[in-house]
Amino acid sequence: MDGVDVPGVVRLVVPGNVRALDPAPAMFEAMLTGWARQQQSRLLAGKTIADRVSLVRRFAAFNGTYPWDWTAEDVEAYFSAQVSGGSPLAHSTVRGQQSDLRMFCVFVTDARYGWAAACLDEFGRAPVQVCHDWNTAEHVAEFEGRPGRRALTYDELQAFFDAADARVEDIRRRGRKGVLSAWRDAVLLKAVYAYGTRRRESAMLDLHDLRHNPRAKSYGRFGALEVRYGKASRGSPPKRRTVLTVPEMDWVVPLLEEWTVEVRPRFEVGGHPALWVTERCGRISLRRLDEVFSLVRSLAALPAELELHCLRHTYITHLIEFGYPERFVQDQVGHQYASTTALYTWVGDEYRNRLLEDSLRRRAERAAARKGSSAR
Template identity: 50%
Template structure:
């Protein structure tokens, strides 16, 4: 308000900037977690630079980026995300649609500028910026994982200890992730009403189709729905057995819609799935880079190896672009050799016809 003298003008203006930016992002329908993380990045950068936004310079960004790379060793995608948050905050402050430039000029004799440019920030050049060591699991590794998970159920039953029910649930969770190519959050949010009959596959009963209602969101949109066709009958049998024979044994399950329940009657969370996977992975001596998402990679790879149409696989896993599905594919040497042999046979046959 004009004519108002602030007790701590720098802090008051800075907090008002962040509040205004939060409102602008909510208007774009961005998620609460996304907005909160961006605000925290701005606060961390402010603390690092020791300056308020109207005194930020490109040199501050250069120093912070150097610290993120050399000292903290943050991943390229993380650095790009941090820089993107600062860029968007500066865009908000310098936009002519808002009054922060004139407000800062009047109160502090200077104004905010854009400090993130092409020449001092990481560009998004690759479709995939994750860990290069991340790979699909082999068929042998997946079978070993499933066998180990099943063994945990038997061990708990023989010893008469608690945990057999939870071990059975976890074993089925891993089979479901692989059997339908799901993300951890997607499998966690499954409800008992998310399965339907497929007229093209009546032998699968009511598990011919799975509705994924909490697919990965993008660009401020809500969760993306998709329908996944069941293509692995053994996974259907495993899931149906759990829902019919094991889930009713959980306490407080009556009236609860979640497929995967905890012993206290809540919904199993992605973090819990990741922790149990890590425990089994370490017990088996597998690479530490393997995570539950690698089962999704394996789903894509193995369908391609088994001759599934790439477009069908793309729709199954909910990728908008075929290039994204291609990143998930890590076909085995046997598959590559088979394709190479077929190509050579066609080439030699063509040469023979020409001769």
């Protein structure tokens, strides 16, 4: 591929007629710029690119060396430090960072981009791949999330929602500011559970995302939710899906109607399209969503390891327990593969015991039938 300028190639980043006063850091910065351009050409999200570049910077700073001097031992030293101490990284985070570092090494060692040859000319050493199977984490478990991230039990869910409602009444009784915000928070948290939406999906909802479902006319414009900012993958645009309001959770319909008709207008946001708005007439932030969940979780005296995403886990679990087919659940939550849905499913003891009782009952009926047949 000589003469073909692919995104990130060295000659497009480093001027051929300019020599840096301090060539080592200049070469490193040029490498990062080239890698960022190469990822941009793949349509990866800006945050994804920034996070990966930041990781490479941290790795270089930790070892005090540049890519042409990196060794496999540097990888071991860096990630050993990340999994020790008071706040060790999760297994999935470590594996993801090692994958990102491996991709950077693939980029700078690929002859098409010219970085290895440029380093060899400038420093007498060329970068090599330092992430191997024998010094990086393997993907051996289907679920790599933190054990504390789980579905809530029915009692925990009820306590959580009760705490959200009690917060509204407490603020109103004391005559303090923030009643409308607390009201919004209570409805928002219930809607996150009732539709199984992710954090960003929830924050990015607009009023026109509330949809009619011709097969559920009694729900009015709350028969479905159009999710337009679903989780993207590999540089794709945000994925879209329609989440239907299921009968077991149609209690959310009057709550949403009350919010959109009576409460939301009192925020005086004018023509702002967001479903969940703030006192400052803007869209609720992702950080605020986490803060609201943490606050209500504390009021309900629930375990600190529970996160907002656990409401999505709970939604998936309960749909399975309600008897919905796995394909329906998969479409509702926007999973590409059924195996992904299975990873988020925690089926409760009550449901499993009910299945066991049904199986025992059928077995007893068959035995009774055989006994009656032999008696005749």
